[in-house]
Amino acid sequence: MSSPCFISGLGLHLPRTTMTNADLERIVDTSDEWIVTRTGIKARHFAQDDEPCSVLAYNAACKALENAGLAPQDLTHIFVGTCSGDYNLPTTACLLQDMLGLKGLPAFDLAAACSGFLYGLETARAFTSLYPDARILVVGSEVVTARVNFEDRTTCVLFGDGAGAAVVTGSGNPGRIKVVDAMLKADGSVGGLLTIHGGGSACKPRLGQTIGPEYFVQMNGRDVFKHAVRCMAEISGTILERNGLTAGDIDLIIPHQANIRIIEAIAKKLDVDMEKVFVNVDRIGNTSAASIPIALTEAVSTGRIQPGMKVLLSAFGGGFTWASALLQF
Numbered sequence: 001m002s003s004p005c006f007i008s009g010l011g012l013h014l015p016r017t018t019m020t021n022a023d024l025e026r027i028v029d030t031s032d033e034w035i036v037t038r039t040g041i042k043a044r045h046f047a048q049d050d051e052p053c054s055v056l057a058y059n060a061a062c063k064a065l066e067n068a069g070l071a072p073q074d075l076t077h078i079f080v081g082t083c084s085g086d087y088n089l090p091t092t093a094c095l096l097q098d099m100l101g102l103k104g105l106p107a108f109d110l111a112a113a114c115s116g117f118l119y120g121l122e123t124a125r126a127f128t129s130l131y132p133d134a135r136i137l138v139v140g141s142e143v144v145t146a147r148v149n150f151e152d153r154t155t156c157v158l159f160g161d162g163a164g165a166a167v168v169t170g171s172g173n174p175g176r177i178k179v180v181d182a183m184l185k186a187d188g189s190v191g192g193l194l195t196i197h198g199g200g201s202a203c204k205p206r207l208g209q210t211i212g213p214e215y216f217v218q219m220n221g222r223d224v225f226k227h228a229v230r231c232m233a234e235i236s237g238t239i240l241e242r243n244g245l246t247a248g249d250i251d252l253i254i255p256h257q258a259n260i261r262i263i264e265a266i267a268k269k270l271d272v273d274m275e276k277v278f279v280n281v282d283r284i285g286n287t288s289a290a291s292i293p294i295a296l297t298e299a300v301s302t303g304r305i306q307p308g309m310k311v312l313l314s315a316f317g318g319g320f321t322w323a324s325a326l327l328q329f
């Protein structure tokens with residue numbers, strides 16, 4: 001029996017620049033019609049040079065703290081899910097810790113690609129069990145467009161930048177959203193279908209070398225699509241079953257926002273009407289680890305989620321990693 005875990009505050013931040021499909025038509029051989037029909041995406045936000053991952057994370061974190069009625073000094077830990085941090089070192093979590101003025105506070109990044117926020121949430125759940133008074137800042141922040149090849153039309157139209165944050169608390173500080181359960185999964189055997197190889201120890205940078213396509217997102221879209229649908233549908237079914245629930249008991253499903261066709265396929269597999277599925281991929285695109293906390297924050301702030309509702313989150317990303325969480329409002 002796990003000890004109670006809560007989300008006490010939520011916040012999101014989007015970069016100021018919006019890129020529409022028409023804007024992308026001017027830089028790559030694509031069309032609004034192709035992007036909308038194949039992905040459902042109409043626009044996304046692109047971070048500028050003064051908006052690196054840590055700055056997006058900081059802005060989302062401040063809003064989550066305000067929403068929780070807390071000050072930075074009330075926090076006990078910082079976890080940041082990202083695959084597009086400011087640098088290899090220092091970590092984005094340490095940069096964020098410094099920006100919040102929290103010298104000494106433990107802070108680390110979680111590398112689980114698009115599942116990064118849910119990996120962070122489950123890690124926070126474990127920490128709150130160990131430290132019931134913990135108040136943990138869990139952030140998903142990404143500037144994926146920094147790692148996108150704008151000469152590769154099969155990937156560059158999909159991604160956007162942004163950040164979402166949650167303050168996760170334990171039994172010592174009950175919050176208004178209960179984290180009922182969470183599950184994490186991974187399968188490294190198929191990780192080669194979605195990669196950013198360049199710069200790692202197996203794909204070393206050399207002084208003065210030309211940066212090649214291996215330094216950017218490379219994806220076998222069709223295969224990733226199939227894995228994403230199967231994994232998110234399966235893990236959603238498993239977490240529901242483990243909690244004695246069926247999809248019909250869920251008031252809102254918030255899946256990773258990568259592609260409207262993936263989202264619709266998951267809804268079909270779970271036999272859930274699209275009215276019960278949250279969608280913002282049309283305005284936000286795929287923001288990787290930021291996708292779930294941005295969507296969750298929007299769903300709460302727009303009144304789409306009301307007290308008493310059960311909400312199911314599910315994510316899928318490079319690695320492969322996938323995850324799910326069940327929330328009771």
Ligand code: UT7
Binds near residue numbers: 154224262288
């Ligand atoms: O967040 C991590 C998880 N990531 C995902 O979940 C992404 C999963 N994959 C997908 O969402 C889809 O596979 C894509 C949106 C990436 C691609 O859609 P698709 O329906 O699988 O298209 P495709 O890759 O099979 O390509 C179909 C055609 C190709 O042309 P030919 O070979 O049939 O002549 C592509 O060259 O569409 C072409 N194409 C484009 N055309 C215009 C690919 N990208 C574009 C583009 N604009 N941006």
